[in-house]
Every structure is written in structure tokens, then in C-alpha cells.
Amino acid sequence: MRMLAVTNMYPTATRPYYGIFVKEFTGALEKLGVEVAVSFTDTSRGRGAYITEVPRLRKTMAKKQHDVIHAHHTYSVWQTKLAQRLSRDKAPVVFTTHEGESLMPEGVRDEKADWLKRIVYLKQPKRWALNAADYVVSVNEHIPKALGYRKPYDVIPPGVDLELFIPRNKSDCRKRLGIPEDETVVLFPADPNNPFKGFDIVKKSLERLTRKTRVITGGDISREDMPIYMNAADVVVQASSVEASPMVAKEAMAVNVPMVSTDAGDVGKIFGSAPGYYICERNPEDLAAKLETALGHKGETRGRDQLQRLGLSLEQVAEKYLSIYKEVLRRSAAT
Known part of the structure; x- marks a missing residue:
């Protein structure tokens, strides 16, 4: 099995977290024996990369060294379809939508964003990408519904690295970080300068x-x-206004540390009834109340068990996608 991943999200030296779930996911696929090639459009130096990357993607496709293509963004689908037309590539396209902004009301946008970034807040381009793909996966159940997508799709949140995120002794970790034992510590893992994350x-x-x-x-x-x-x-x-399937929620659960979060994306479903995990309204009053409850939690937390029940380890998610790749290839061969 040979898979070509087309993505605008992938870690770089300057943005080590950006698209880390794509990198970890492709690594898990490789462990299952899938040959993976990645076409990454790095827009950190300008949005024009979406156009300039297409000729290179066309050359990659022309080599016919892939069986299936996996696109990870609306723009990635656009690039894929254009490059396929230019190279006459016929490989089936799996599209995973991670785009939490789909859940925003029509017309909401980041006023600081450039014109191309603002397009991503429009719903129609996303609908086109969904309909252009041969197989659609959403990281939560809300995105396709918000876009009015009525065809079949799977819901598969990104998996978490359960080998990196493991429960550790709190005292040892505090000693390593120079944090006093008697301090009450709340971790806000996101960038506090990102207005969508709600640090205020x-x-x-x-x-x-x-x-x-x-x-x-x-x-x-x-x-x-x-x-x-x-x-x-x-x-x-976490106090985000919008998310798709936030990794920090799954990472906190993987280490069995209590968490309070707004019900952004799929957090409520991921938390389920696991002890130690609390959903709050996006206001200081309710967040404070839930933090008090979480800080007073004395029993076991079962976040890690919940993730494994939901099949959200990297390996489990990779196996689900491998089955999807086989299915789209079977369908393609039958037509």
C-alpha cells in the first residue's frame, strides 16, 4: 500500500506543533507497512505556496508511486484535483476535514487574516472539497452537518501518542521543572496570544x-x-471558542490529569463520563466553578482508559484509515 499525503499542516523548525497529528499519524501508518510520501505546502512564507506547490505535486503524481491520496484540508483537495487533472492521475482521494472554523456562523472571520485565509471561513469552498473527494472523514460529527454534507462519511478523531503521553509521578515532574510541591498549578497548554483559545x-x-x-x-x-x-x-x-478535535484534551487524558474545557469540537464526546474531566460554559463564572471541582477531585482519573475504549491511540486510528484505503481502492477497481 502506497499513500500520498497532501497537507498544509506539518511541523517545521519554527512551528513544531503545527500539524503534529499529521506527522504522528503518517508515522503510525508506516509502522503498519504503508509506504508514505508527504506533499507539504508550507504557507509560513506566503499563501502563494498553494499555487507554486501544484507543479511539484503534479510531478510527484506523474511518477505513479502511490495507490491512494489523503488530503488534510480544503485547499489540499483543490491542489490535489488540479494536479491530478494536469498529470492524469486517477488515484482515489480520501479527504479528512480538520477545519473547526466550519462550525462558526457564516460571515465570522479573523479580521487580521489575509484574503486567502478569509476564504477558508466560507462554507461553499469546503462543500466543494467534500463533494470532490472519493471518501470523506471528519474529525468530529459536527463539521459535515454544519456544511450541509449529506453523503456518507466516517468520524475519526486524530489519535494521540500513548507512548509519549504517559502518566508520570507529579513530584518528579515538578522537581524537573522547578515547581514547588505546595503550589496549585493550572496548565493552559495553548498560546495565550491566540484570541480563539480564550486565555482572557x-x-x-x-x-x-x-x-x-x-x-x-x-x-x-x-x-x-x-x-x-x-x-x-x-x-x-482549555477555553476555546472553536476547535475541531483538540489534541490537548486527548493528551491530558492520556496522562490521567484532570481537565476543564469548553465543549469545543468533540471534547464533550471524548470526555464522556470519565472521572476527572469537566465541561464548562465559556465564561469566567462557570469555568471557575468547574476548576474548583477539578482541583478538589480526589478519586482516580480514567482519561487514558477512555481514549483506549474510543480507539484513539495512534495505532488504532492508523488501522482504521488503512481499512478505508483498502475500501476506496476496492471501489476504484470495481468501476
């Missing part, structure tokens, strides 16, 4: 707590150190 709400909620609390923010925590920070925390918090 988190700060206001912390002011309402009955105990003195230290908040640690992400943005410059390395991938390797994030499990240490999570294990050192008393609670992980």
Missing part, C-alpha cells in the same frame, strides 16, 4: 478561585516537555 477568560476565572493558583501557559513548550508539564499540573484547562 481563564485569567478572570482564576481570580475567582478560593486558593492561590499559578497558571503556566503554552506557546513555547517543546513537544517532548509537554507531557512533563501536564503531569506536573493539578488541572489542565
Whole structure:
């Protein structure tokens, strides 16, 4: 089995977290024996990369060294279809939509974004991409519904690396990070400067707590150190306005640390009834109340068990996609 991944999300030296789930996913596929090639459109130097990447993608397709194509964004589907037309490539296309902005009301956009970025907030281009694919997967059940997509699709959230994110001794992790044992620590893993992540709400909620609390923010925590920070925390918090299938929720569950989150994307479904995981409204009052509950949680947390029940390890997710690739190839051969 040979798979060509087409994506605009993939880690770089300057953005080590960007699309980390794509990199980890393709690595898990390789462990299953899939030959993986990645066509990454790096837009950090300009949106024109979406156009300039197409000739290289066409050359890659012309070599016929892939059986199936897996696109990870609306723009990636556009690129794929154009390059296929130019190279006369006939490989079936699997499209996974990770685009949480699909859940925003029509017309909502980031006023600081450039014109091409603003297109991604429109729903019609996303509908076209969904209908252009041979097989559709969404990372949560809400995105296709928000786009009015009525054809069959699968729901598969990205998997989490259960070998990297493992429960560790809190005291050891705090000693490594220089955090006093007696401090109450809340970890906000996201970049506090991202307005969609809601750090302003988190700060206001912390002011309402009955105990003195230290908040640690992400943005410059390395991938390797994030499990240490999570294990050192008393609670992980997320206050996003919109998400698709946030990795930080699954990562906190993987290390069995309590978490409070808004019900953004699929968080509510992922949390389920697992002890130690709480959904809050996106306001300081309710977030503070849920943080108090989480900080007072004395029983076991069962986040890791919940992830395994849901089949959300990297290996389990890769196996699901391998079955999909085989199915689309079977359908393609039958036509």
C-alpha cells in the first residue's frame, strides 16, 4: 500500500506543533507497512505556496508511486484535483476535514487574516472539497452537518501518542521543572496570544478561585516537555471558542490529569463520563466553578482508559484509515 499525503499542516523548525497529528499519524501508518510520501505546502512564507506547490505535486503524481491520496484540508483537495487533472492521475482521494472554523456562523472571520485565509471561513469552498473527494472523514460529527454534507462519511478523531503521553509521578515532574510541591498549578497548554483559545477568560476565572493558583501557559513548550508539564499540573484547562478535535484534551487524558474545557469540537464526546474531566460554559463564572471541582477531585482519573475504549491511540486510528484505503481502492477497481 502506497499513500500520498497532501497537507498544509506539518511541523517545521519554527512551528513544531503545527500539524503534529499529521506527522504522528503518517508515522503510525508506516509502522503498519504503508509506504508514505508527504506533499507539504508550507504557507509560513506566503499563501502563494498553494499555487507554486501544484507543479511539484503534479510531478510527484506523474511518477505513479502511490495507490491512494489523503488530503488534510480544503485547499489540499483543490491542489490535489488540479494536479491530478494536469498529470492524469486517477488515484482515489480520501479527504479528512480538520477545519473547526466550519462550525462558526457564516460571515465570522479573523479580521487580521489575509484574503486567502478569509476564504477558508466560507462554507461553499469546503462543500466543494467534500463533494470532490472519493471518501470523506471528519474529525468530529459536527463539521459535515454544519456544511450541509449529506453523503456518507466516517468520524475519526486524530489519535494521540500513548507512548509519549504517559502518566508520570507529579513530584518528579515538578522537581524537573522547578515547581514547588505546595503550589496549585493550572496548565493552559495553548498560546495565550491566540484570541480563539480564550486565555482572557481563564485569567478572570482564576481570580475567582478560593486558593492561590499559578497558571503556566503554552506557546513555547517543546513537544517532548509537554507531557512533563501536564503531569506536573493539578488541572489542565482549555477555553476555546472553536476547535475541531483538540489534541490537548486527548493528551491530558492520556496522562490521567484532570481537565476543564469548553465543549469545543468533540471534547464533550471524548470526555464522556470519565472521572476527572469537566465541561464548562465559556465564561469566567462557570469555568471557575468547574476548576474548583477539578482541583478538589480526589478519586482516580480514567482519561487514558477512555481514549483506549474510543480507539484513539495512534495505532488504532492508523488501522482504521488503512481499512478505508483498502475500501476506496476496492471501489476504484470495481468501476
